[in-house]
Amino acid sequence: MLHVRLWWHAAPGLAVACVVLAVVQAGAITVAMVASGHLIASTGAAMRAGVDSAAALQSWRWLAVTVAAFVTAPVAAAVSRGVEEVASARYLAAYYDLVVDTGVHPHAVTHLEDPANAQQLVSAVEASRDWLFLRGIGGTWVALSNKLNGVGALVVVSTWRWWVGPFLVVGWLLLSRAVAHWRSVVFDDMIGETGLGRRRASYLQGLLVERAAAKEVRLYGLGGWLVGGFVNAWQETMAIVSRRRLRGVSGTLPALAVLLVLNAAAFAVLAADAAADRVSTGVLVTVVQGILGLAAFGRQDDGETSLGRTASCVAALAAFRTALGLSFLPTPAQATLDTAPISAAAGKVELREVTFGYPGGDRPVVEHLNLTIPAGQAVALVGVNGVGKSTIVKLLCGLWPPQAGEVRIDGLDPAVDVAARRRVSVIFQEFVRFGLTARANVEAGAGWQPVEELDRIAVDAGADHIVAGLESGWETVLSAEFTGGTDLSGGQWQRIALARALAAVRAGAGVLVLDEPTAALDVRAEVALFESLLRLREGLTTILISHRLSSVRHADRIVVLGPTGGGGARVIEDGTHEELVAAGGEYARLFTLQASRFAAAGGAA
Ligand SMILES: Nc1ncnc2c1ncn2[C@@H]1O[C@H](COP(=O)(O)OP(=O)(O)OP(=O)(O)O)[C@@H](O)[C@H]1O
Incomplete structure (x- = not known):
């Protein structure tokens, strides 16, 4: 079971300690039942025989054992709670490690961009923040302790009549199942079924207290409106919750009735045995405690109910990891981030017959795209919104593998080769x-x-x-x-992001990509920035993406991307600024249009 494997991975020593403490606790409770029976049985004889008699000594012994057992059980329970706290923190840390490891491996972001996958990962994180998940971790030991205590009681009852215990156990297990079902309805209400209403309520509440919306909430006086929306959303959700909970509780009544009948029958048989002197007072005391102790099989607290939920979260995460080709527990190699120094990079970029479309898209974004950029060249990628410029950048970084064709950085495939990826430095849009x-x-x-x-x-x-x-x-x-x-x-942020990209360049990345990093700069600042970059590039391959053609006119080469007959994007024009203007194609048309607008607005292209 994966939950147990994760326990063993996270805190093997503490897990063993928890098991030992649970056994000690159950053993002490069982001994207390038996010893207290003997104590009561021996007291009468001891009193009759006198304080110094052998019978009195025997009685004293049973008293000592009873007291020791009664003291040991809660002490073991208290120590166990402490150990469980520490162990649970380790378990949680191991679970977070798994989630993070799943997020950063593999390199491609395919699994995160697919909405279903991304949702799975988000759910795994959200589940772990829920208090039910935390209770479920500790619930492992609550469940173990309950079952061991129950087994002790079963042994005690079996010493009287072996067949009574199993009947009662079945009764308690039936009730336990019914209660667990009802509690899962309650928990589903909390995190699942009514999740939409709750999320809406908590979104509205968030708007009231978070910084992002603070300005507009005050400016437009939205406070009352948001509070009203929150109250309505909350009350509507809670009304559904109450109805479901009331309906669910009725399902436990038959199990409760069966249990009552079984217990009444057991006590009736015991009473008959006592009346007929078939059991002594001591046995009577012990067996009564045993019968009551069987309730441990039916105990259902938050921890035990949440245990199943925690275990299924871990199993779902493990299944997700398997689908990504990752082992359940991160291997040391998987757990290492890319820290190798970047080898001397030349920076040649090649896309050969590349076809790529996003999952769920009805057509490829790029199709049979061919583009070779020699090391050290500065190329501007231009094209209308949505043509696929940023997609090409993601392909160059290996964040998505192409469906057909090849992407190469210095002959290496960035989708599989970490050395190729580290030769590319990007400021993303x-x-x-x-x-x-x-x-x-x-x-x-x-x-x-x-x-x-x-x-x-x-x-x-x-x-x-x-x-x-x-x-x-x-x-x-x-x-x-x-x-x-x-x-x-x-x-200012764009300058900081540029500094980050340049740091990677200084560390050895040979290809610098700027995917419209200058949208927040004015035209002159953008031109100045691009020109200074082109000056300082010293053999760096530079790919500039911008809609402002005046900013990229000084690039060595301008590549215009365009859709071809309803298919994916390809290169439709390729040359220097002067060549493309002279050719009078799409670039020339766009450049002239932008230049005339800019001139009309009082600037100069
Ligand atoms: N993660 C994604 N999942 C699905 N479709 C996407 C995703 N990212 C982009 N697209 C789609 O792919 C196409 C190309 O998008 P891309 O961002 O590459 O264009 P772009 O040329 O960079 O556009 P812009 O100039 O507006 O930045 C668009 O139709 C877009 O809707």
Whole structure:
């Protein structure tokens, strides 16, 4: 069972300790039942024989055993709770490791972009944040302890009449199943069935307290409206919850009735035996405790009910990992992130007959695309919105493998070869704004850098004045949500992202891709940035993507992508700015259009 395997992986020593403590606890409870029976049985004779008699000594012994057993059981339970807490934290950490490992492997993002897969991973994370999941981890030991206590009681009852115990156990198990079913209805309400209403309520509540919506909530006076929406959504959901819970509880009544009958019958037989002197007082006391102790088989607390849920979360994550070709537990090789230094890179880019479409798409985005960029060349990729420029960037990074054709960086396939991937440095259109220090935002591209190196990179990226203006320089957190942190403007963020990409270039990446990283810059700033990049590239292969053609006109080569007869994108024009303008094709038309608009707006192309 995967849940048990994960326990063994996360905390083998503590897991063994929990088992031992559960056995000790169950043993102590069983001994207490038997010893207390003997104590009561021997007390009468001891009192009659006198304090110094052998019978009294025997009685004292049973008292000592009874007290020791009664003390041992709760002490073992208390120690067990402590050990379980520590062990559960380790289990949770191991589960998070699995989730993270599943997120970052394999390199391709195919599994994350497929909505069904992404949802599975999100569910795995969400489930683990739920308190039910946490209760379920500890529930492993609650369930084990309950079952062991029950077995002890069964042994005790069997010493009287062997057939009574199994009947009662069946009764308790029936009730336990019915209660577990009802509780799962309750839990489904909490996280599943009424999830939509709850999510809506919590979304509305979030708008009231989160920073992102704060400005508009105040500006438009949305407070009352949001509170009303929250209350309605919550009440509607809770009404459904109450109805389902009431309906569900009736399912436990037949099991309860059966159990009552069985228990009444057992006690009636015991009473008859006692009346006929077939059992002594001591046995009577022990067996009564045993019969009551069988209730351990029917116990259903949050922990035990949640155990199944936790185990199925782990099983679902394991199935997801298997589908991705990953073993259940991360192997040391899987657990290592790509930290190898980048080998000397030349930077030749080749796409040969590449065809690619996203899952669920009705046509390929690119089709039979051929593009070769020699090392050191600066190429601008242009084309209308949605033609497939960013998709080509993802293919170059190996984030998606093509369905046909070949993508090569210096002859290596980036979808399978880590060395090829590390030769490509990209500022994505939607680059990540890490709410971490400025240093970490840049070092993410290349690992630790001395401050002098960071300063040099910042100058190249035009980010030096931004860092200089930060309260704690490179150590300032770039998020106002943290004390001492600060927010940057869109343009400032782009400079920081550029610095990150340049850090990767300094570490050896031979291909720099800028996928419209300058949308938040004005035209002049964008032209200046691209030109400074083209100047400092020194043998770097540079791929620039921009809709502002004036910004990329100085590239060595301009590649125009276009749809061809309803199919996927291909290269429709390829040449220098001058060649393409002279050719009078699509590029010339777009360039002239943009230049005339810009001139009309009072600028110069
Ligand atoms: N993850 C995705 N899943 C499904 N379809 C996608 C995905 N990403 C992009 N697409 C689709 O692929 C096509 C090409 O998108 P892409 O982002 O590559 O175009 P683009 O040329 O970069 O556009 P833009 O100039 O607007 O940035 C579009 O039709 C888009 O809707």
